[in-house]
Amino acid sequence: xxxxxxxxxxxxxxxxxxxxxxxxxxxxxxxxxxxxxxxxxxxxxxxxxxxxxxxxxxxxxxxxxxxxxxxxxxxxxxxxxxxxxxxxxxxxxxxxxxxxxxxxxxxxxxxxxxxxxxxxxxxxxxxxxxxxxxxxxxxxxxxxxxxxxxxxxxxxxxxxxxxxxxxxxxxxxxxxxxxxxxxxxxxxxxxxxxxxxxxxxxxxxxxxxxxxxxxxxxxxxxxx
Amino acid sequence: xxxxxxxxxxxxxxxxxxxxxxxxxxxxxxxxxxxxxxxxxxxxxxxxxxxxxxxxxxxxxxxxxxxxxxxxxxxxxxxxxxxxxxxxxxxxxxxxxxxxxxxxxxxxxxxxxxxxxxxxxxxxxxxxxxxxxxxxxxxxxxxxxxxxxxxxxxxxxxxxxxxxxxxxxxxxxxxxxxxxxxxxxxxxxxxxxxxxxxxxxxxxxxxxxxxxxxxxxxxxxxxxxxxxxxxxxxxxxxxxxxxxxxxxxxxxxxx
Ligand SMILES: Nc1ncnc2c1ncn2[C@@H]1O[C@H](COP(=O)(O)OP(=O)(O)OP(=O)(O)O)[C@@H](O)[C@H]1O
Ligand SMILES: [Mg+2]
Numbered sequence: 260x261x262x263x264x265x266x267x268x269x270x271x272x273x274x275x276x277x278x279x280x281x282x283x284x285x286x287x288x289x290x291x292x293x294x295x296x297x298x299x300x301x302x303x304x305x306x307x308x309x310x311x312x313x314x315x316x317x318x319x320x321x322x323x324x325x326x327x328x329x330x331x332x333x334x335x336x337x338x339x340x341x342x343x344x345x346x347x348x349x350x351x352x353x354x355x356x357x358x359x360x361x362x363x364x365x366x367x368x369x370x371x372x373x374x375x376x377x378x379x380x381x382x383x384x385x386x387x388x389x390x391x392x393x394x395x396x397x398x399x400x401x402x403x404x405x406x407x408x409x410x411x412x413x414x415x416x417x418x419x420x421x422x423x424x425x426x427x428x429x430x431x432x433x434x435x436x437x438x439x440x441x442x443x444x445x446x447x448x449x450x451x452x453x454x455x456x457x458x459x460x461x462x463x464x465x466x467x468x469x470x471x472x473x474x475x476x477x478x479x480x481x482x483x
Numbered sequence: 484x485x486x487x488x489x490x491x492x493x494x495x496x497x498x499x500x501x502x503x504x505x506x507x508x509x510x511x512x513x514x515x516x517x518x519x520x521x522x523x524x525x526x527x528x529x530x531x532x533x534x535x536x537x538x539x540x541x542x543x544x545x546x547x548x549x550x551x552x553x554x555x556x557x558x559x560x561x562x563x564x565x566x567x568x569x570x571x572x573x574x575x576x577x578x579x580x581x582x583x584x585x586x587x588x589x590x591x592x593x594x595x596x597x598x599x600x601x602x603x604x605x606x607x608x609x610x611x612x613x614x615x616x617x618x619x620x621x622x623x624x625x626x627x628x629x630x631x632x633x634x635x636x637x638x639x640x641x642x643x644x645x646x647x648x649x650x651x652x653x654x655x656x657x658x659x660x661x662x663x664x665x666x667x668x669x670x671x672x673x674x675x676x677x678x679x680x681x682x683x684x685x686x687x688x689x690x691x692x693x694x695x696x697x698x699x700x701x702x703x704x705x706x707x708x709x710x711x712x713x714x715x716x717x718x719x720x721x722x723x724x725x726x727x728x729x730x731x732x733x734x735x736x737x738x
Pocket of ligand 2: 530650
């Protein structure tokens with residue numbers, strides 16, 4: 260037992276190092292996903308036909324390719340035309356392509372959650388499209404956005420473990436290195452599982468608190 | 484073009500089709516300052532479309548709409564014109580994430596650029612006018628339908644419009660809540676607000692309107708004073724429609 264604890268104690272720094280990489284990737288992918296997802300959703304809702312068409316195809320495409328295949332394509336694709344891409348960047352890029360598709364869809368749903376009556380009212384007050392979006396749609400969309408965002412966060416966090424396949428020294432890979440020398444896969448994988456759990460549970464918990472804090476009084480009371 | 488008695492709102496030969504559905508087939512009428520006109524007519528006749536053309540939420544295919552010296556269809560400052568035209572409709576359109584007070588303040592702050600403190604004072608004054616001082620900090624979901632519609636009226640009034648459009652403002656309300664909204668509207672009319680109202684509340688029309696416009700199939704069939712309209716409508720279609728309204732909503736006249 261104490262040998263186990265000792266192993267955990269000794270491997271923790273390396274695992275935490277991997278955790279930092281995992282978190283970096285997750286944050287970057289989320290940033291990309293939110294940024295481009297927002298733009299895509301905007302294009303889908305307000306854009307002209309070619310833009311809507313593009314977003315539509317994009318979403319369909321990147322939601323139907325397995326993440327791992329996407330990572331491998333991004334990693335091995337560019338070098339074949341002479342562009343070098345690091346494993347870390349390839350993993351972030353590959354997963355961001357996918358995250359953008361999902362975020363775009365989530366944003367679109369949240370924009371549409373604001374009823375047309377409110378938009379009509381805003382226009383009739385002399386608020387143009389831009390002000391209506393900023394002061395009427397966005398503040399309500401953010402609230403609706405939190406639960407699916409929390410869900411998407413958890414998916415992205417877990418998907419970063421796929422970067423393992425490209426050799427990125429993220430949490431899972433670090434674990435593998437340790438297992439190779441200190442042969443005790445069960446212990447190490449358990450520790451890794453716990454770290455993933457803490458990251459997922461902790462953050463979704465925080466988002467839940469935020470959601471409750473932002474809750475609009477009177478709404479959702481009946482539904483629970 | 485000097486015209487001293489120029490109307491506040493002048494609609495000339497308004498036309499609109501949705502696809503091949505001809506919805507407005509040459510509508511013309513005008514409102515002078517302080518006048519109150521009520522539009523009635525069967526469902527799908529284009530009543531809402533008339534109002535939506537006036538604030539250009541719907542772009543007409545032809546005709547002219549003058550608000551004083553500005554032609555609305557061709558103007559290039561529609562957001563300024565919309566501030567002069569209050570719009571209250573069946574669905575309220577209250578902003579769910581804002582309190583009653585904030586709903587009224589939003590346009591003042593974001594559109595009129597009124598400083599926050601003044602906006603708050605003005606908003607409170609308008610909410611007082613519609614009898615809602617007790618729900619300033621309530622959110623829309625916490626209000627009754629009648630209260631919601633009164634907030635919507637206060638929100639429109641806060642912009643100090645020259646003209647108020649009402650599109651069936653009481654149709655979504657439970658019968659016992661209709662009165663409170665109609666009373667606010669009657670007071671508004673008596674204080675001299677220029678109002679164009681689509682409604683089937685004939686009691687309201689009788690009490691405050693200067694003219695009733697009966698529309699059918701995109702055309703104005705008849706327009707006349709309420710007395711004349713109810714006592715001796717000229718057109719048989721008008722008579723028929725008013726008779727149906729009586730059956731549906733009861734005799735106009737009771738408050
Ligand atoms: N945005 C739109 N696109 C297509 N058709 C529309 C649109 N708005 C209204 N119409 C059509 O125009 C016609 C007139 O509609 P409108 O809402 O003006 O009638 P209304 O007199 O207000 O009827 P109601 O008493 O039911 O409110 C209807 O046939 C309606 O289906
Ligand atoms: Mg209508």
